[in-house]
Amino acid sequence: MNVYRADITILPKDGVLDIQGKAVEKTLKSHGYEASDDVRVGKFIRLNVAAGGEDEARRLVKAMAEDLLVNDLIEAYSYSLEPLK
């Protein structure tokens, strides 16, 4: 068994009202950061997963994301995986 660290980023889907993102963007702009745009506020989840190999680890992370961590009606996610020594 190997242990992998998964870093999962969850963001509101395109087309879903991201009211927090809008509020943060407005404040950034009003503080002179005119260059900022398309601000989104989401979540970051880090977890360790034990698996026989990287493929299995990816399957497990995907299953966890789709079963609980992400509501695919309103959120999209991406993740990265890193083996732990």
Place this chain on the structure above:
Amino acid sequence: MRSALVIFPGSNCDNDVASAIADMGMGPVDLVWHDEKDFPSPPDLVMVPGGFSYGDYLRPGALAAKSPLMGAVREHAERGRLVAGICNGFQILTEARLLPGALLPNRNLRFICGKSCVRVERNDTPFTCKFAKGEIAQFPIAHHEGLFFLPPGELEKIEKENRVIFRYADPLTGEAGEEHAPNGALNGIAGIVSERGNVLGIMPHPERATLRGVIGGTDGRKFWESIMSWAENAGCR
């Protein structure tokens, strides 16, 4: 009739619902902890009360939706029996996919607490059969994530299927819609039913408009009368 009240860590409207059911003389209520696998006796009505189940961690209702007892709630719903989720209960039922949609943070990003008025869009459902169609009812609201959301195509679908049964409205004109929704809910949606009409989710609190002389307003009594009538007569249609 017999009711079951599902209680999660962080539920805080369970006593309000139990008091309302007792005051209405609706018969026995089983208070059932979420860790149970099944109800102690088969209920006619399952109530999923409001509150902050699991502290709203991850997403409101997401962790509660995975509780062991939710399997029994799903079976109960699949048999066509009545389930009603109020406020966080609504959020839990959407996360459990027993109802479509999601409840996003209120448009003003504030916790809102106060009176709200809803228009009863249909009176041929188990939850509204004692109301008049188009009647305005006043129910309190108290939530941070109450903006009902569905992507455009799916929103049109539930509207077409007449599954919106409560819509935020102006009590003076009777007009309903998004501009009257204190939370910015799309199409002013305050309450919806499942495809078969036996599962309800509603953000406002009819149970807090039930006891006389508590916080003013008793429009919630018709909500319970509807359910009682439906359960006793196997439908009001």
